[in-house]
Amino acid sequence: MLKNPFKPTMGMTPPLLVGREDILDEVQFALDNGPGTHERVTVITGPRGIGKTVLLNAIEDLALQRGWVYFSETATKGFLPRLIGSAQAKITELAPKPKRKLTGLSISGAGGLDWENVEHTASPSSLRENLTRLLDLIDETDAKLRQETGLFITLDELHHLQRDEIIELATTVQHLIRESRNIALFMAGIPGSVKPLLGDNAGRNPITFLRRANRVTLGRVDTDFVREGLAVPVQNLGLRWDEDALDEAATACDGYPFMIQLVGQYSFAARQGDTITAASVRAGISRARTKLGQLVHEPALADLSEKDRVFLGFMAEDEEDSAVAEIADRMGVSAQYANNYRRRLIDAEMIEPTQRGRVKFALPYLREYLRENYS
Numbered sequence: 001m002l003k004n005p006f007k008p009t010m011g012m013t014p015p016l017l018v019g020r021e022d023i024l025d026e027v028q029f030a031l032d033n034g035p036g037t038h039e040r041v042t043v044i045t046g047p048r049g050i051g052k053t054v055l056l057n058a059i060e061d062l063a064l065q066r067g068w069v070y071f072s073e074t075a076t077k078g079f080l081p082r083l084i085g086s087a088q089a090k091i092t093e094l095a096p097k098p099k100r101k102l103t104g105l106s107i108s109g110a111g112g113l114d115w116e117n118v119e120h121t122a123s124p125s126s127l128r129e130n131l132t133r134l135l136d137l138i139d140e141t142d143a144k145l146r147q148e149t150g151l152f153i154t155l156d157e158l159h160h161l162q163r164d165e166i167i168e169l170a171t172t173v174q175h176l177i178r179e180s181r182n183i184a185l186f187m188a189g190i191p192g193s194v195k196p197l198l199g200d201n202a203g204r205n206p207i208t209f210l211r212r213a214n215r216v217t218l219g220r221v222d223t224d225f226v227r228e229g230l231a232v233p234v235q236n237l238g239l240r241w242d243e244d245a246l247d248e249a250a251t252a253c254d255g256y257p258f259m260i261q262l263v264g265q266y267s268f269a270a271r272q273g274d275t276i277t278a279a280s281v282r283a284g285i286s287r288a289r290t291k292l293g294q295l296v297h298e299p300a301l302a303d304l305s306e307k308d309r310v311f312l313g314f315m316a317e318d319e320e321d322s323a324v325a326e327i328a329d330r331m332g333v334s335a336q337y338a339n340n341y342r343r344r345l346i347d348a349e350m351i352e353p354t355q356r357g358r359v360k361f362a363l364p365y366l367r368e369y370l371r372e373n374y375s
């Protein structure tokens with residue numbers, strides 16, 4: 001049986017990663033251009049399912065191809081000690097083996113020999129000491145192999161709750177960059193979790209470093225890329241899309257990467273023989289929308305305040321974009337009050353401004369989801 005090529009699973013690399021070439025070019029530049037390149041510290045933000053994690057994976061591949069040492073972490077509590085552990089393991093792997101001296105023969109055991117390390121270096125404990133030691137070892141290896149690599153760290157699911165650990169990592173990396181070390185740090189998170197880390201916060205200034213980092217806002221991909229993302233994995237299996245079916249599927253994705261995988265998977269499953277027809281796609285879109293609701297809309301709405309949800313609920317009454325002043329009327333609040341919601345929801349990337357005073361949903365099918373579940 002033919003395996004379905006699409007991968008509608010968070011964090012799973014798609015059969016074809018589309019529409020991210022510009023960013024990947026930027027990363028290659030950052031890696032190859034040496035210490036001091038601004039893009040070496042990058043914060044990627046974007047709504048759920050836009051492809052942050054799989055982009056980080058693709059970025060790691062680039063680092064790996066260049067022979068860099070890389071650590072991939074998720075910013076859950078305790079990521080810093082985990083990072084230190086990874087660094088220590090790598091130090092042990094790269095460090096020249098200590099010379100040993102025979103100190104005796106033990107009779108009790110299996111007749112083993114007792115050894116004592118001649119050179120005994122205490123293992124460093126702070127993140128900075130560990131990373132410095134590791135970077136020294138990487139430099140030594142590079143010198144031997146006549147190459148220039150470095151240390152690459154990715155931190156996914158950036159969240160202000162881990163603020164203290166993130167500050168320590170940022171401060172450490174900042175020092176190492178000032179020392180012209182070959183280190184790069186790529187972080188990703190949803191805007192609502194990242195914004196508080198970047199916001200002005202008098203007195204907690206190591207974050208300035210993050211604020212000055214290169215910022216990448218991940219958005220939707222162009223329809224041509226969507227078509228490619230749907231078509232190529234199917235063609236590679238020797239199957240095909242009907243032309244109108246592919247058009248319909250691509251339109252339904254609305255540039256949203258997660259939908260490429262969902263619509264692709266369910267349309268593929270509903271194919272007729274070797275062909276994905278318009279009927280397969282219609283069945284596919286319907287199942288894709290249900291899944292999208294469970295996996296994206298529901299958690300995204302759960303992150304918001306009740307009032308923000310009410311604002312979105314009133315927006316869902318419109319067929320196209322909404323006038324903020326009208327939403328204010330429907331809510332029975334002042335225009336100024338409604339503007340606060342507008343600001344917050346834009347920050348959370350739930351809505352985006354279209355023209356003056358008007359906004360639209362930033363996630364595909366959120367309107368339909370709200371109508372079906374919140375009215």
Ligand SMILES: Nc1ncnc2c1ncn2[C@@H]1O[C@H](COP(=O)(O)OP(=O)(O)OP(=O)(O)O)[C@@H](O)[C@H]1O
Binds near residue numbers: 049053054055229259
């Ligand atoms: N550029 C792309 N081309 C094709 N498919 C993609 C692309 N980016 C992401 N996808 C697919 O979309 C889904 C979501 O991707 P990913 O898990 O990276 O999103 P995310 O932004 O990390 O979401 P979250 O905020 O929930 O962690 C996955 O199934 C992935 O395969």
Ligand SMILES: [Mg+2]
Binds near residue numbers: 011053054156157
């Ligand atoms: Mg992710």
